[in-house]
Amino acid sequence: MSYPAPFVRDATAEHRHTIILLHGRGSSGTELAEELEETLGSGSANLFQRFPGVRWVFPSARPRWSSVFEEEMSEWFDAPSLCDIGYKQHLQVEGLRQSVDFLLRVIEEEIDRVGSASKVVLGGISQGQATALHALVCGRHRLGAFVGASGWLPFADKIEEFLRGELGLEVEDLGDSFTSLLATPVFLGHGTDDNLIELDLGKQARxxxxxxxxxxxxxxxEGADQDGHWIKEPEEVDDIVAFLSDALEDIVKQG
Incomplete structure (x- = not known):
């Protein structure tokens, strides 16, 4: 089964950057865009208003079987447990592989569109962050930035083992493209009272x-909406704006 076409919000000024953001489990690209429109920073401005020169791309996961809810739902991969992310971890593999392959194609398309990997930002929330981080590590570009919220990194222990353990490799041994992508600046935000994805899982990814x-x-x-599992208004919005403004020097030159 193929993935739906991403939902896109075109730049309202000259297109200078593209930001690709992934939704969480049970949501869609369109729903994430709608929720971000209502999530405000200081001055009652949302992210879209702060960055008029950005093309926003919101991919959607395809329906797949959820072993937790015992039904098909929109998710990037099956996650049998969010309390113990190592539980039945093998069930995550197929969905992660398919979703990362799909996402890498989206990234390449946006790089071609905007003209440079340094002008593309990748990120996501919750399971979207988890999937986007795998795509970042599996990619071959130094992107402009990565932005994640309320998420984690699946197979974190095995990724570290692969890099520094069983294969005895240091980062520089993995090739120039991998070394280059490690220069991508990363922002990770997490609610201290997140009751879905524990704070420690976010710290593990960090x-x-x-x-x-x-x-x-x-x-x-502290005190984020939706039981701590969402972007904190206005603080986290402001922090994301500041982070992107530093990472992408010309992103706010079109006011």
């Missing part, structure tokens, strides 16, 4: 990416 040599901006937020 720590692994840092040990790999990536520059990670980590932020914790």
């Amino acid at each position: 720590d692994l990416l840092t040990r790999m040599g990536m520059s990670v901006s980590w932020k914790e937020y």
Whole structure:
């Protein structure tokens, strides 16, 4: 089964950057875009209003069987447990592989469209962050930035084992493209009271990416909406704006 066409919000000014964001389990690209439109930073401005020169791309997962809910639902991969992410971990593999392959094609299309990998930002929320991080690590580009919220990194222990354990490899041994992508600046935000994805899982992703040599901006937020499992208004919106403004120097020159 193929993936739906991504939902796109075109730039309202000259197109200078593209931001690709992945939704969480049970949602869609369209729903994520609608929720972000209602999520405001300081000055009652959302992310779309702050960055008029950005083309926003919201891919959607395809329906697949959820072993937790025992029905088909929109998810990037099957996650049998979010309390114990190692539980039946083998069930995650097929969906992750398919979703990452799909996402890498979307990234290449947007690089061709905007003209440079440095002008493309990747990210997601919850399971979308989890999938997007795998796509980042499996990709071959130094992107402009990565933005994640309320998520985790599946197979974090095995990725680290692959890089520094069983194969005895350091990052530089994996090739120039891998070394280059590690220069992608990363923002990770997480609610301290997130009742779906524990804060420690977010910290695990942060720590692994840092040990790999990536520059990670980590932020914790108290009292976020939706039981802590969403972007905190206005603080997290403001932090994302500041992070992207630093990572992409010309992103806010079109006010």
